[in-house]
Amino acid sequence: MASHWEEFYKTHLPPTDFEDNRSLLKEFCERHNSTGERIALVTSGGTTVPLEHNTVRFVDNFSAGTRGAASAEYFLEQGYAVIFMHRTKSLEPFTRHFNGQKFMDMLELHDRGPNTTITVKPDSVDVLAPVLANYKAAQETGKILYVTFTTVSDYFWLLRAACECLGPLGPKALLYLAAAVSDFYIPSSELPTHKIQSSVGAPTISLQLVPKLLAPLVSLWVPQAFVVSFKLETDENILIAKARDSLNKYKHKLVVGNMLQTRRQKVVFVTPESSYEVLLSREQMINGMEIEDLIVSNVVISHSNFLASFKY
Numbered sequence: 269m270a271s272h273w274e275e276f277y278k279t280h281l282p283p284t285d286f287e288d289n290r291s292l293l294k295e296f297c298e299r300h301n302s303t304g305e306r307i308a309l310v311t312s313g314g315t316t317v318p319l320e321h322n323t324v325r326f327v328d329n330f331s332a333g334t335r336g337a338a339s340a341e342y343f344l345e346q347g348y349a350v351i352f353m354h355r356t357k358s359l360e361p362f363t364r365h366f367n368g369q370k371f372m373d374m375l376e377l378h379d380r381g382p383n384t385t386i387t388v389k390p391d392s393v394d395v396l397a398p399v400l401a402n403y404k405a406a407q408e409t410g411k412i413l414y415v416t417f418t419t420v421s422d423y424f425w426l427l428r429a430a431c432e433c434l435g436p437l438g439p440k441a442l443l444y445l446a447a448a449v450s451d452f453y454i455p456s457s458e459l460p461t462h463k464i465q466s467s468v469g470a471p472t473i474s475l476q477l478v479p480k481l482l483a484p485l486v487s488l489w490v491p492q493a494f495v496v497s498f499k500l501e502t503d504e505n506i507l508i509a510k511a512r513d514s515l516n517k518y519k520h521k522l523v524v525g526n527m528l529q530t531r532r533q534k535v536v537f538v539t540p541e542s543s544y545e546v547l548l549s550r551e552q553m554i555n556g557m558e559i560e561d562l563i564v565s566n567v568v569i570s571h572s573n574f575l576a577s578f579k580y
């Protein structure tokens with residue numbers, strides 16, 4: 269049995285930077301609400317499940333945050349202000365294009381003793397310039413707020429705080445829940461304080477179900493918002509049924525279903541009324557188009573229709 273969400277908050281302390289993040293969220297939402305802008309909350313990357321209070325080991329999942337980081341850029345392009353709530357050290361909008369050695373390889377070092385300079389290689393300027401321009405524009409206009417989580421408990425605290433701040437936006441708030449959130453965890457009260465010792469033998473680790481936050485999120489925290497959740501599966505036969513189950517249970521607007529193996533080329537949009545595939549053509553793939561461009565465009569159309577039909 270999953271523990272109840274209220275019980276979870278009572279028994280798990282907020283992360284240490286929680287109050288700072290709450291203030292940032294509040295200021296960001298108030299500022300953009302006062303100008304009538306839409307805000308997209310994009311969650312991204314995977315949560316961890318610690319095995320010890322002084323955490324040396326934890327259960328993790330595969331998500332690198334590609335979908336969330338790319339989608340955040342497309343929401344900015346579509347004129348949204350974006351709260352990018354992501355796993356620490358997962359991919360981020362803009363910098364994701366130059367991960368690892370790629371960035372270093374774009375630079376040239378001109379070593380002239382005390383007058384050392386660094387320049388961008390001429391053939392890299394075309395690649396760097398548009399990304400840098402978009403990054404600077406987002407920063408200078410204060411259109412993006414970055415907040416981070418690591419554990420599933422951090423994520424829970426941050427998500428509720430973000431929802432509390434987004435509530436006053438009503439239907440102008442869009443929640444795009446692409447993070448891969450653990451379904452299982454070890455309650456804080458059952459965690460050992462210190463590193464598990466191998467000298468006592470192989471540990472038996474017993475995981476419990478996490479409470480499903482979509483329930484209070486949709487019905488209590490942001491009842492007027494446009495909520496989009498993601499559903500990942502590895503068995504194609506159950507994907508649409510699971511997405512539809514989720515819609516029936518939580519009564520939100522849209523589930524984007526995706527398969528682990530094909531998620532970069534194809535997703536399925538499941539609404540209470542219908543389901544349809546959104547996929548990249550061969551030509552779009554060759555031209556380097558990203559599926560998040562299509563996903564976000566479709567979500568924005570649905571959000572606009574929702575806003576147009578919203579009865580205050």
Ligand code: PAZ
Nearest residue numbers: 331332333334335446448498499500
């Ligand atoms: O981070 P990524 O781009 O590698 O993967 C994205 C994703 C598969 C985690 C996302 O599209 C998704 O399905 N998130 C929800 C996962 C779930 O809880 O079912």
